Amino acid sequence: MTSRFPGPRARARTLALTAALCVASLGALSAQQDGVHGANETPSLKETRVVMGKWIETQQIISKERNDWQQGKEILTNRLDLMRREIAGIEEKIKQAEQSVAETSAKKSELLAQEEALQATTSQLASAVTKLEVDVRRLFKSLPAPLTAKLQPLYQRIPEDAGNARVTVAERFQNVLGILNELNKANTDITVEYEVRDLADGKPSEVRVMYVGLTQAYYVSARGEAGIGRPSADGWKWEPTKAVADDVAMALEIIQGKQSPAFVPLPVKLQ
Numbered sequence: 001m002t003s004r005f006p007g008p009r010a011r012a013r014t015l016a017l018t019a020a021l022c023v024a025s026l027g028a029l030s031a032q033q034d035g036v037h038g039a040n041e042t043p044s045l046k047e048t049r050v051v052m053g054k055w056i057e058t059q060q061i062i063s064k065e066r067n068d069w070q071q072g073k074e075i076l077t078n079r080l081d082l083m084r085r086e087i088a089g090i091e092e093k094i095k096q097a098e099q100s101v102a103e104t105s106a107k108k109s110e111l112l113a114q115e116e117a118l119q120a121t122t123s124q125l126a127s128a129v130t131k132l133e134v135d136v137r138r139l140f141k142s143l144p145a146p147l148t149a150k151l152q153p154l155y156q157r158i159p160e161d162a163g164n165a166r167v168t169v170a171e172r173f174q175n176v177l178g179i180l181n182e183l184n185k186a187n188t189d190i191t192v193e194y195e196v197r198d199l200a201d202g203k204p205s206e207v208r209v210m211y212v213g214l215t216q217a218y219y220v221s222a223r224g225e226a227g228i229g230r231p232s233a234d235g236w237k238w239e240p241t242k243a244v245a246d247d248v249a250m251a252l253e254i255i256q257g258k259q260s261p262a263f264v265p266l267p268v269k270l271q
Contacts, residue, residue: 226249
């Protein structure tokens, strides 16, 4: 850093130059004295004043140089202290920045680990929901017609290609669970539906159908024609049989509250 205040070498040169001027002045005065008064005569008062003036001027110059140097030294010292404080502040900021970078790096690593864990979990969930969707598609074909009509909106949300599904895994799970909840409810209940079915004469007629869960059903027409239905891989199969007509009609009357509760034997085929 460049300063306008002279250093030690410059100050020495200045003092040497001043001293040389004083010596030269004294020499000149002595020569003048020797020429006028002779070698043994003392200096006059005027000459002494001139020499003293030069000496005083030299002392003033030295004092000024000393004061200037002291002031310059104080300014430089203050500047150095300021720079030291600035350097200390910058070092502290660098330390804080390094600490922040380390914390950010650790947080990033933690987030990356969490992301990997979430991706692994999501992959497992996607695989699980895909299997559930396959099972639901297989079961859907063997559901009673009234139940398939009820679940059709949910069933249509199942993606055709699980690998290119546009919905999230959570939405797919929600859809599948909605279907399974309805299936579980229907499987533990007895429901009565009115359906149109082709009877023995080949003509479609309205019948009352009693579904017992999801694996057994019975129907009876107003003319007393009856039958038993069971699910299969291709849908429900209906087998006409008049032997169960009275029992089915009695069971329907009890369910509808038209008859007192009683034990009604009906054939059941376990699959």
